[in-house]
Amino acid sequence: MAHSTDLDLVNVIKRFGSHAAVNDVSFSVAPGEFFSILGPSGCGKTTLMRMIAGFENPTSGDIRIRGKSMIGVPANKRPVNMVFQSLALFPMMSVGENVAYGLTCRDVSRAEAEERASRMLERVGLKGFGERRVTALSGGQRQRVAIARCLVLEPTLVLLDEPLGALDLKLREHMKIELKQLQSTFNTTFAYITHDQSEALVMSDRIAVMNQGKFEQVGSPRELYHNPATPFVASFVGETNKWQGEAAAAANGAISVRLPSGTVVQGQGKVADKASLAFVRPEAVALAQDASVLSSLPNRFEGRVSAVLFDGANSSLLIDTAGFDQPVRAVLPQAGPLAGIQVGAPIHVGWTADAMKVFAA
Numbered sequence: 376m377a378h379s380t381d382l383d384l385v386n387v388i389k390r391f392g393s394h395a396a397v398n399d400v401s402f403s404v405a406p407g408e409f410f411s412i413l414g415p416s417g418c419g420k421t422t423l424m425r426m427i428a429g430f431e432n433p434t435s436g437d438i439r440i441r442g443k444s445m446i447g448v449p450a451n452k453r454p455v456n457m458v459f460q461s462l463a464l465f466p467m468m469s470v471g472e473n474v475a476y477g478l479t480c481r482d483v484s485r486a487e488a489e490e491r492a493s494r495m496l497e498r499v500g501l502k503g504f505g506e507r508r509v510t511a512l513s514g515g516q517r518q519r520v521a522i523a524r525c526l527v528l529e530p531t532l533v534l535l536d537e538p539l540g541a542l543d544l545k546l547r548e549h550m551k552i553e554l555k556q557l558q559s560t561f562n563t564t565f566a567y568i569t570h571d572q573s574e575a576l577v578m579s580d581r582i583a584v585m586n587q588g589k590f591e592q593v594g595s596p597r598e599l600y601h602n603p604a605t606p607f608v609a610s611f612v613g614e615t616n617k618w619q620g621e622a623a624a625a626a627n628g629a630i631s632v633r634l635p636s637g638t639v640v641q642g643q644g645k646v647a648d649k650a651s652l653a654f655v656r657p658e659a660v661a662l663a664q665d666a667s668v669l670s671s672l673p674n675r676f677e678g679r680v681s682a683v684l685f686d687g688a689n690s691s692l693l694i695d696t697a698g699f700d701q702p703v704r705a706v707l708p709q710a711g712p713l714a715g716i717q718v719g720a721p722i723h724v725g726w727t728a729d730a731m732k733v734f735a736a
């Protein structure tokens with residue numbers, strides 16, 4: 376019978392000496408889901424992956440695949456395959472031999488292994504590449520070979536450890552989309568680890584944001600972006616403005632935050648302490664040359680452009696704003712009256728209370 380989850384981690388802890396690299400992590404991944412673990416270097420992602428793959432044993436807790444505990448099951452007996460950043464392809468073998476290798480290790484006949492490898496290569500867009508040396512492929516093609524080699528074994532679960540890390544930016548952007556499409560065509564469950572928030576946002580059904588051995592929040596890319604549960608998630612996922620101040624309850628269930636300068640801004644959140652952090656996304660900051668345009672906004676201020684960060688569709692402005700110790704960052708639309716704005720120009724900024732998330736510091 377099909378199990379309702381492909382992977383379950385239950386209170387998994389991994390200690391190295393007294394340091395808990397993974398500190399009481401629990402989550403489940405549904406069949407066919409693209410699940411990412413996103414966190415900064417050293418947060419414990421690789422350790423977590425290595426335990427799922429069977430290269431490392433948890434200090435305590437359980438790891439189940441389709442409901443069956445993997446504790447004590449060696450790596451080569453788990454229905455799991457891993458794609459590493461280094462890819463670990465065999466340079467002396469042809470593309471076809473690389474893909475067929477795992478099958479022949481499992482006593483599949485040579486003829487059948489070759490047949491299945493060649494069908495798999497076709498599915499990943501490498502039809503006719505079977506005879507080539509892997510050294511005669513581009514970075515993106517090698518990536519696809521590594522994934523083909525893994526998928527041909529029909530694992531329940533594919534683990535990917537920063538597989539795009541070694542590629543240049545342009546290719547990484549391309550492979551993000553390709554990997555997501557491959558995953559949905561094969562409908563195989565992927566657990567993906569990365570420190571790159573854009574990779575995680577673009578590809579994942581759900582993301583766990585990991586920090587210092589713990590999951591801070593698990594949710595869809597949209598949930599994490601629009602409703603971060605902690606200040607860490609608010610800063611780590613996506614670009615954001617961030618200011619410190621003192622919070623107090625205000626009218627209409629809003630929270631007012633008094634910045635060190637005495638300037639007060641209005642936001643939303645649950646704040647137990649006075650010391651607080653307020654976050655606003657750059658795209659939530661409205662810009663206007665005429666202050667009256669912003670008159671309906673509870674937060675509106677006058678400033679001066681201190682930098683124009685041109686980056687095509689991702690361009691933004693930094694605006695020195697009286698009362699703020701950090702410049703306000705705002706997305707700069709490349710169409711419309713502000714597209715050509717210069718450093719030094721006066722400008723008005725504003726945002727709603729809903730757009731400003733307030734957390735205890």
Ligand SMILES: Nc1ncnc2c1ncn2[C@@H]1O[C@H](COP(=O)(O)OP(=O)(O)OP(=O)(O)O)[C@@H](O)[C@H]1O
Nearest residue numbers: 391395396414415416417418419420421422423570
């Ligand atoms: N074998 C080990 N012995 C001792 N400490 C370890 C071992 N492996 C990892 N650690 C420590 O555990 C913590 C988590 O490491 P891990 O490699 O899981 O992080 P990561 O999030 O994957 O980081 P990166 O993105 O840099 O690979 C780090 O502080 C690391 O130094």
